Amino acid sequence: MDWKHAINDFKHYLQLERAMSANTVEAYHDDVTKLRQFAEPQDIPPDTITPKNLQDFLVWINGFGLSAYSQARILSGIKTFYLFMSLEHGLIENPTALIQAPRLGRKIPDVLNIMEIDNLIAAIDLSTPEGMRNKAMLEVLYGCGLRVSELVGLKVSNLFLDVEFIKVIGKGNKERLVPIGSQAIKYLRIYLEEVRVHQKIKPGSADFVFLNRRGDPLTRVMIFIIIKELAKAIGLNKKISPHTFRHSFASHLVEGGADLRAVQEMLGHESITTTEIYTHVDREYLHSVITQYHPRS
Template sequence: MDWTTTINGFRHYLQLERAMSANTIDAYLDDVAKLRQFAEPLNLSPSAVTPANLQDFLAWINGFGLSAYSQARILSGIKTFYLFLSLEYGLLENPTALIQAPRLGRKIPDILNITEIDQLIGAIDLSTPEGMRNKAMLEVLYGCGLRVSELVGLKVSNLFLDVEFIKVEGKGSKERLVPIGSHAAKYLRIYLNDVRIHQPVKRGSEDFVFLNRRGAPLTRVMVFIIVKDLAKVIGLKKKISPHTFRHSFASHLVEGGADLRAVQEMLGHESITTTEIYTHVDRDYLQSVITQYHPRA
């Protein structure tokens, strides 16, 4: 049982049996590559790794200054790898079975208030085709709470604007219907009918909604750059990314009294526990109100 063969098999397992997205597969393979980097100088094959070796491995990656969250995620990828070895190769002793992940606190995500969102979108130069695209893109990002991968992968054939729904492909290629408000739908129509229709489209990219100047789908990195540049224009001090719009979407819904199950469905969370973090954001807001206004606070 060697590293190259088992890692190749692991890739196929994640692709075919687990139907994971390309980004998730890359992350899992990177986790196992780290273990391989640690184990090979010790002449350890995958089956020869012991719980003690894994404890040393965790101490090793901790030395790189990785956060507890990053360490836990790496361990999760390695646990999946050894589950695969048990299923595929009949590995009897799973060295990860008794290894506990670092304790994680529940991190409250950074969010934008509606004024900050309006300022960011208002800073877009609408005199250019790219500006009209960016406005539609950020309105959809905030109006639907999409992941950036879902945004760049959005298809024209999956837009049902007449009934105000869009279909998106989430993690693990799972599809879901997400409502789109009239405001976001309005600017999406303007982009499609007044800008995109006049743009040359690269062969094979005809069905993608958001295109770059060359007629190819926008990349995730490009969306990050667009958001970062807008933050600089308005002098925003918060550290934000496209995902901040998703956090803001969920937080604003919860603050407004939306049902948590409905928010879970719109975000595409498998577990409602993931969605519940947004109730903590709301509690922080309520606590600040008490502190500011209550005479005994």
């Protein structure tokens, strides 16, 4: 089997059988393409790769200055590829079975405190239709802990504001119900009933909640830009993104004593281990409080 056909089959497997999002499929495709770029010049087909070849490949990508996290992610994609090769193409020996990823420290995500979030949202110019949309958008982003892809894909038909829930489509097209608070509901209703209702909406976009001035759904990039400009406006010297609001949502819940399983459910994490990172954030917060206020610190 040659690399081109193996990678195409793998891509179809991820799309059809694993129901992964387009972004995730593309990331896996890029990972395996890197292995192809290493192996093809040496005339090594995908079904004859050995553990020694993979060790050499890891040395090769390390030479490009990639971080341990990037190398681990690439190896994870390649492990998934060879799992697919075992399942779909009868590969007897999985060459990745004994290959270990680089050891990683657990990275604690950056978060905003409540005052910083309030200041960011307060900096929005509410005299424009876009400002009212942005206010509703950030209230939902922080109030529900959504991923940016879940925010841009949010549908009007999935808003159940009377019972204070929204339905979002997460990773792998998995649906989940997320509670939505009164503040987010208030500004979402203002946007829907007083701003969006007057927009000319492009065909096929009527069910998307957040629209640009042309009547198309907002893009991920546009949301990044909006948040960066607000941070600049208030002089916030932190590197933030839409995901920072999700991290802040989770860490503020944990700081307030929320049950970790409930936070896991709201975030849509498959494993509680992923959610446990926010207990580390909580401990960092407690440590900073002691350092700042305790007389013996």
